[in-house]
Amino acid sequence: MSELRKPDPARRSERSRHAILEAARALIGEVGYGKVSIEAIAARAGVGKQTIYRWWPSKGAVVFESILALSQDPQGEELALPDTGDIEADLKLVMRATAAEFADPAFEAPIRALTSEIINDPELAAQYRERLAGPLDEAKKARLRAAQEAGQLAADADLDLVLDVLYSPLHRRWLHRSGPLTPEYADALVDVTLRAFRP
């Protein structure tokens, strides 16, 4: 028999935060970043505006937090890339998934909004690097280091440069909408990167 529980403010607070972040993400996908307002987010989340301002100073901050929530593993596990021992296969899996994500309107709209903010806000750019891009890059570099140890990648390769060559073309193509984000393109970037940094 379940016992009667007293209201739990911490739990309710967590539910509100979650609803706000969900609402922010959904609205950006539906109407575009420019047209989303704090009012609309509050209405969609079923909270008051003041509840949002209690936790976040601006629309940009809510968006940023919603993106962070999106990329955080629900089980709280460490970020890690697949490691089957075959760096080419593993990177192709990851790059194809990345290309598919950026081609998905529900995912790409908030990321595009955030990127747009980041470009014009050095402070937010620094936060982005520290809290989102940085940890992801570390996870990717751990996989690349394993490939170096296995002799699949030049031992003296600059891993930041490897990541630049691997990801930047996809990122730019997405940002400028200058070409399709296909599995073939993802594969081509892996091939080029492994050729450039082969032992």
Place this chain on the structure above:
Amino acid sequence: MSELRKPDPARRSERSRHAILEAARALIGEVGYGKVSIEAIAARAGVGKQTIYRWWPSKGAVVFESILALSQDPQGEELALPDTGDIEADLKLVMRATAAEFADPAFEAPIRALTSEIINDPELAAQYRERLAGPLDEAKKARLRAAQEAGQLAADADLDLVLDVLYSPLHRRWLHRSGPLTPEYADALVDVTLRAFRP
């Protein structure tokens, strides 16, 4: 002896256009894109607001035109990359110049503003590709083709991919302010690209 000239409306018109584009570029550099208004551009250029609206539909359009004017050769010569016969030296020259340009606040502010517009405006992105990025890419590919013919680059290399690998990392580093735009970084990108696409 110079003869008395009648007022020349075409010439005056050209001068106004030039003044407006200069004013737009200067103001963006000084106060940032967000704070520039059509009013301020008009005041700085010494023209009426209506003169601006006669030629351009929006602030974004004026910025775009001012960037185009910046990249057009004043002598109206064809765009061409240096060709000393040494692809590595030529690309390093070009990439170092590109890195220096993006590190220059006077140049980078309007380009950053334009990039920000492009990200959120697929129509402007298409114009950008057609009128600015496209012609530049063709000039770059002409130089790469010469290198292919000279046996300095793989004959079957996809030249769009070569340009992606060469330029995207620099572009992303600039956009996200994630690292310094040094001559060393420019050189490293050339080295990596030539390694990836060597014959």
